[in-house]
Amino acid sequence: MTTNITDEKISRLEELFAGLPGLGPRSASRIVAELLTTRRQDAQRLCQDLSETLASVHHCPRCHTLTTLPMCSVCADEARDKSVVCVVETPADLQAIEASVAYKGGYFVLMGRVNPLQAVGPEELGVDTLLGRIDKEPIDEVVIATSYTPEGETTAHLLAGVLKKHKPQLKVTRLARGLPSGVEIEYTDAATIASAVAGRR
Ligand SMILES: [Zn+2]
Numbered sequence: 001m002t003t004n005i006t007d008e009k010i011s012r013l014e015e016l017f018a019g020l021p022g023l024g025p026r027s028a029s030r031i032v033a034e035l036l037t038t039r040r041q042d043a044q045r046l047c048q049d050l051s052e053t054l055a056s057v058h059h060c061p062r063c064h065t066l067t068t069l070p071m072c073s074v075c076a077d078e079a080r081d082k083s084v085v086c087v088v089e090t091p092a093d094l095q096a097i098e099a100s101v102a103y104k105g106g107y108f109v110l111m112g113r114v115n116p117l118q119a120v121g122p123e124e125l126g127v128d129t130l131l132g133r134i135d136k137e138p139i140d141e142v143v144i145a146t147s148y149t150p151e152g153e154t155t156a157h158l159l160a161g162v163l164k165k166h167k168p169q170l171k172v173t174r175l176a177r178g179l180p181s182g183v184e185i186e187y188t189d190a191a192t193i194a195s196a197v198a199g200r201r
Pocket residue numbers: 060061062063064065071072073074075076
């Protein structure tokens with residue numbers, strides 16, 4: 001099978017992959033070539049799984065992460081510590097913290113971060129759901145685990161203000177500064193996350 005550079009269908013696939021986070025034109029073109037040749041079975045499965053998942057995915061009503069279940073597996077787990085909630089930006093960050101095995105509480109996923117230029121504030125990030133949980137559940141601590149980027153820091157600052165105003169006796173902590181500045185949580189290794197969870201303040 002020869003891949004023609006000007007083939008419109010193949011180019012469209014390459015463009016689609018190249019636009020995904022973490023991928024560029026080179027890796028996109030390699031992925032497409034593999035899916036169309038040596039990994040045709042994986043490609044079929046990708047189509048089927050993606051289409052089924054798209055049909056059933058939604059935000060967990062409690063933590064806002066993505067799930068195909070009525071409630072995500074973390075929220076449905078009775079053994080989790082109900083007194084602490086960790087606020088993250090994305091489902092990928094949630095998974096990175098889960099992989100560190102250092103944290104046993106619940107989560108709240110912002111699905112983004114505060115962006116004044118695009119009029120994204122705490123309300124747009126669903127903070128009302130989190131405040132509702134603070135009223136109903138025995139939560140005494142919220143750990144803010146947004147990234148140490150300027151947007152992540154702004155988000156943490158605004159969120160801490162909203163939380164403290166809502167419930168002054170709430171303990172609001174931030175992951176310890178072991179995390180490198182400017183780095184997304186999801187790209188941080190498990191051991192670093194574990195020490196940042198332990199050293200939160
Ligand atoms: Zn959930």
